[in-house]
Amino acid sequence: MTESRALSRAADGRPAAPVRSVHLGLGNFVRAHQCWYTEHATDAAQWGIAAFSGTTSGPPADLTDQDSIYTLLTRATDSDVPEVVSSISASFGADDLDAWREFFARPELAFASTTVTEAGYCRNADGGLDLDDSRVASDLAALRTDGADAQVRTAPLKLLLGLMARRAAGLGGIAVLPCDNLPENGAVARRVVLDAARALDPALADWIVQNVSFVSTMVDRITPRSTTADRSHLLATTGIDDPALVVTEPYAEWVISGTFPVGRPSWEDSGARFVDDIVPWEHRKLWLLNGSHSLMAYAASILGSQTVADAIADPRVLGWVEQWWDEACRHLPLPADELAAYRAALLSRFANPNIRHLLAQIAADGTQKLPVRIVPIVRAELDAGRDAGGGLRVVAAWIAHLRGLGAPLQDNGAEQIRTLAAGDRDAAVARVLAHLGIDGGARKAVSAELERFESSAVTT
Numbered sequence: 001m002t003e004s005r006a007l008s009r010a011a012d013g014r015p016a017a018p019v020r021s022v023h024l025g026l027g028n029f030v031r032a033h034q035c036w037y038t039e040h041a042t043d044a045a046q047w048g049i050a051a052f053s054g055t056t057s058g059p060p061a062d063l064t065d066q067d068s069i070y071t072l073l074t075r076a077t078d079s080d081v082p083e084v085v086s087s088i089s090a091s092f093g094a095d096d097l098d099a100w101r102e103f104f105a106r107p108e109l110a111f112a113s114t115t116v117t118e119a120g121y122c123r124n125a126d127g128g129l130d131l132d133d134s135r136v137a138s139d140l141a142a143l144r145t146d147g148a149d150a151q152v153r154t155a156p157l158k159l160l161l162g163l164m165a166r167r168a169a170g171l172g173g174i175a176v177l178p179c180d181n182l183p184e185n186g187a188v189a190r191r192v193v194l195d196a197a198r199a200l201d202p203a204l205a206d207w208i209v210q211n212v213s214f215v216s217t218m219v220d221r222i223t224p225r226s227t228t229a230d231r232s233h234l235l236a237t238t239g240i241d242d243p244a245l246v247v248t249e250p251y252a253e254w255v256i257s258g259t260f261p262v263g264r265p266s267w268e269d270s271g272a273r274f275v276d277d278i279v280p281w282e283h284r285k286l287w288l289l290n291g292s293h294s295l296m297a298y299a300a301s302i303l304g305s306q307t308v309a310d311a312i313a314d315p316r317v318l319g320w321v322e323q324w325w326d327e328a329c330r331h332l333p334l335p336a337d338e339l340a341a342y343r344a345a346l347l348s349r350f351a352n353p354n355i356r357h358l359l360a361q362i363a364a365d366g367t368q369k370l371p372v373r374i375v376p377i378v379r380a381e382l383d384a385g386r387d388a389g390g391g392l393r394v395v396a397a398w399i400a401h402l403r404g405l406g407a408p409l410q411d412n413g414a415e416q417i418r419t420l421a422a423g424d425r426d427a428a429v430a431r432v433l434a435h436l437g438i439d440g441g442a443r444k445a446v447s448a449e450l451e452r453f454e455s456s457a458v459t460t
């Protein structure tokens, strides 16, 4: 039996760095990505993060019990590299808004970052803040009643609350740094925060426009949820028992576009790139990586696969992924050899047997994901007179998923679309295509593909 030890700063020897940023959404990804980039910046000792859970109340025990340090286990096909990451200086529950406000009112706070999922930005179909969302409406009502002391729950309103505290303290602006898989995520965050501000106080909105920088980022590192088997593996191989363990892959990429009025860690030391135009980077990643992830999440789960590695080992799925990539690459203004290298790297990342990335996790929130990962290519291919067969297959698999096949449906926005996808197959396809803004001429092809999925589904 291995003797286990827990992590602590006393044993680790590194003090917590002074807090210079807050993060909202203390999931696995930020710990594998931004925290790791910060950890490996040469000025890491100056750049502590105060990290807040996105939705869970109360202090996150897994981290607070070990002084907010944790193990990041980087798993390649043939090696495991554990490291203790120390860049989170303090961690808080989602409801600790006193701490949240207090950090924003510190002059040295430089930026607020987010990983709150695509759905966490609470957007309506036009990309603005969804004022009909009951959580948004109740946050706005709380702010109208209680002002800066309000207890709000949604990410856009939490960002606004923090910025109100900063303005009330007579300080200048900061940067907002969204790190979710959304195109031009800086503009997305800006729009929803400003919509909230305008609904409350136009002068506050003006202050934000003049002072706050909304930075866009392309983020990449495949980071599945860690499992009890991962924790046992770490214990067996290192003697460390870490409930906050995060497992990730060796590959990491971070492309950033925007300004930081109060500074930032020197993330370029750890490989981050700063660019003027982020769009080609976002499209390459969202269409090739996330698009094929969504394809596998719906289509391969119907065939019985559980993980990305299982899915890509199935020659049928590999062919579908390649077909999708061929279509998407026609719309990426990047050199052919660069795209070929990216595709080859993706195939080996997907096949990594030590990254158990569940298709069910990736399948969540399709209503937010298909419109940015798949639909733009389908439309562009149809407009060019081609059949868009690879992209339409993803749409067909998603309709099958909405009709109960493959990975379980987990999507707060699915209520309406589920009704559209129900009933007679052809009529359902026509309704969903109209909803996605895809030409109805594709209906026959999608219906035929849906029928194939319905007849090949593995039932459990």
Ligand SMILES: NC(=O)c1ccc[n+]([C@@H]2O[C@H](COP(=O)([O-])OP(=O)(O)OC[C@H]3O[C@@H](n4cnc5c(N)ncnc54)[C@H](O)[C@@H]3O)[C@@H](O)[C@H]2O)c1
Pocket (backbone or CB within 6 Å): 024, 025, 026, 027, 028, 029, 030, 053, 054, 055, 056, 115, 116, 117, 118, 119, 120, 121, 154, 155, 179, 180, 181, 182, 219, 220, 221, 222, 223, 224
């Ligand atoms: N895991 C990855 O491989 C990966 C890679 C690139 C980008 N991302 C981005 O990071 C996001 C989070 O991924 P993760 O792996 O950390 O997931 P996770 O399930 O570990 O954590 C999700 C986090 O989001 C918060 N959250 C969920 N819904 C929210 C809401 N409505 N409002 C506020 N906070 C909310 C949760 O509280 C939690 O802190 C993804 O949705 C994606 O946009 C993830």
Ligand SMILES: O=P(O)(O)OC[C@@H](O)[C@@H](O)[C@H](O)[C@H](O)CO
Pocket (backbone or CB within 6 Å): 118, 181, 219, 220, 221, 222, 223, 289, 290, 293, 294, 361, 362
């Ligand atoms: O995280 P999501 O839910 O936006 O999408 C699921 C996966 O496609 C995603 O997490 C990828 O693994 C990630 O974007 C790789 O960097």
